[in-house]
Amino acid sequence: MALRPVSDPSLIARLNGSGSPQPIQIAPGDPKLPGQMQGQALDNRLKERELNKPQILDNGQMFDPHRGRAVPIPGYVPKGPPKPTVTPDQMKAVRVDALNKIITARRLANQSRDGWFATGFLAPTAAKIGGTPARSAQAMADTLKSGGALSEILKMTAATGKNPFTPMSNSDVDLISRNLANLDIGQSDADFQRQVGTYEGAYRRAWKGAKGNDRALLDALNKLGLATPQERQMLQGGGQPAPAKGKPQQPRVIDFNDLPE
Helix, strand or coil, rough: CCCCCCCCHHHHHHCCCCCCCCCCCCCCCCCHHHHHHHHHHHHEEEEEEEEHEEECCCEEEECCCCCEEEEEEECCCCCCCCCCCCHHHHHHHHHHHHHHHHHHHHHHHHHHHHHCCCCCCHHHHHCCCCHHHHHHHHHHHHHHCCCCCCHHHHHHHHHHCCCCCCCCCCHHHHHHHHHCCCCCCCHHHHHHHHHHHHHHHHHHHHHHHHCCCCHHHHCCCHHHCCHHHHHHHCCCCCCCCCCCCCCCCCCCCCCCCCCCC
């Protein structure tokens, strides 16, 4: 059988390897590829920056990767635990407690100053006899040292290290929550009255810290005949000291609801 010659020009060109071969396209181009490469480069730069950024530690310092060690944070001010929250009912209970302790302290100081053998060397012996000033002084001293609403709240919040009744000081908190003052009626009159004064001062600051009104406190002391001449003068608006109202009453518990606002 005779072979027929190839006469197709395009086929001859392909067989001879001439012509422009057409590229074979496996898949269409991905238009997202350039953007993906740029995004990856940006991501790499961000990661590198994050690794080189100082790391904040919990102790007021930061780890500086360039120095390879921890360094203090400039201007760092440590944040303490939040102030304990005191409810309105607790605030009222503290005011009542503080008021009664102030009244007790004022009566006790007066008893030590005016009562025969109420405090001093012979007071412990006299306290064993009912009806004596020393017996009364001992009872009031026990009341002043006893815990109340304020001391209980201070104990509950001791773990936070925060005092919710500013302007009370840390020493005031220790005094009230742990009964640190010496109220031994056998000590000298002057020393005993000074110790009682520390209690009164602490409870007066507690009264103020519990939103107690200074005028209401002075008015209560004056009504009970326990206000000093200076306090009575303050109640009179700076005029001459007003006389005490009658004979001092017997100790009693004051209800805060009875006080003027």
